[in-house]
Amino acid sequence: MPRKLGIIAGGGTLPARLVRACRDAGRPVFVLALKDHCDAAALGSDVDQAWIRMGEAGTGIRLLHEAGVSDLVMAGGVDRPTIAGLRPDWRTARFFARLGFKALGDDSLLSAVTRELEAEGFCIVGVHDVLPDLSPETGILGRHTPDESARADIARAVEVVRALGALDVGQGAVVQQGIVLGVEAVEGTDRLLARCRALARPGPGGVLVKLCKPGQETRVDLPTVGPDTISNAAAAGLRGVAVHAGRSLLVDREATIAAADAAGLFLLAIDPEVAA
Structure with a gap:
């Protein structure tokens, strides 16, 4: 059976396109949708999904494990929040405390997030790995x-x-x-x-x-x-x-x-x- 793909979903149409690609390929999929970013109407209600705030990293990681996700892709636009607006849970706050000044740059932050998810056992893949025609x-x-x-x-x-x-x-x-x-x-x-x-x-x-x-x-x-x-x-x-x-x-x-x-x-x- 194909490895289950988890989609951390921001805004735009990419998350829904990834869902369709998985269905066409017979690949199981789970969407972890970000509140205030992901478009619920575009995503649809007929896909296995859960919703979290951006600051709920601990909850998100638990949900991905419970869903049996092996591979993980991040897709869709996200407006970068302030720390105050993020309202981080304990796991998120610990992550930022460890990252420190490196969180100032977008790529530094995303690279650190990628390493954190890989440490949890997920295989991070790119959108272009799932949708090479893009x-x-x-x-x-x-x-x-x-x-x-x-x-x-x-x-x-x-x-x-x-x-x-x-x-x-x-x-x-x-x-x-x-x-x-x-x-x-x-x-x-x-x-x-x-x-x-x-x-x-x-x-x-x-x-x-x-x-x-x-x-x-x-x-x-x-x-x-x-x-x-x-x-x-x-x-x-x-x-x-x-x-x-x-x-x-x-x-x-x-x-x-x-x-x-x-x-x-x-x-x-x-x-x-x-x-x-």
């Missing part, structure tokens, strides 16, 4: 292609994102005509694009680049782009979006590519070693 190959993914000025902006954005990533800050940047309009931090990509909409300059529009951080734990928190990203990029006046080939996720791949085509935006998967 990870784009190098090249143009739609009908539109970047011109030379857009490629220059992509190269500049790659430099910026790699510098940010080395400091464990963010995964994205918007560059227009060589000028950095915005970088992604705790607010996330959608709010970055909303800020850049007011900062756009006359002339050819900018580009959004999203990359993995150097040394990032690729089983969790891969750069993710979906139809909403394309819509927000178009509203910000951008000409296109470039993502990390083989190390990012296109949620609803066909719909994302179709949205880019309809909006007149290029969608490109790049090797940052070549694009920089």
Whole structure:
């Protein structure tokens, strides 16, 4: 019998897609859904599930063991809470006390969470291990292609994102005509694009680049782009979006590519070693 997959579910459609993939493969699945993040309607009520607050690590680990989970994947968006808002249980508080200043960076925190779950006996897998078709190959993914000025902006954005990533800050940047309009931090990509909409300059529009951080734990928190990203990029006046080939996720791949085509935006998967 296939190993049972546990899904720690945040927002968006990814958790439900993982559930469907497990069902199609005849694989048993259990969802540990995060309150105030996971979309109950998208997830549905016909899947084995339990709900916890983010600060209830002790309860969550117990529920995963009781459900017989062997493999574990983290999927879906999560807004990073404050410690006060987290209301940690004893297990969570002990974890943060041990982690200390390393909890300041997203990747440091997620890597520590991964190690903690592995110490509990779970095998951590990536979304792309369950849904390999979500990870784009190098090249143009739609009908539109970047011109030379857009490629220059992509190269500049790659430099910026790699510098940010080395400091464990963010995964994205918007560059227009060589000028950095915005970088992604705790607010996330959608709010970055909303800020850049007011900062756009006359002339050819900018580009959004999203990359993995150097040394990032690729089983969790891969750069993710979906139809909403394309819509927000178009509203910000951008000409296109470039993502990390083989190390990012296109949620609803066909719909994302179709949205880019309809909006007149290029969608490109790049090797940052070549694009920089």
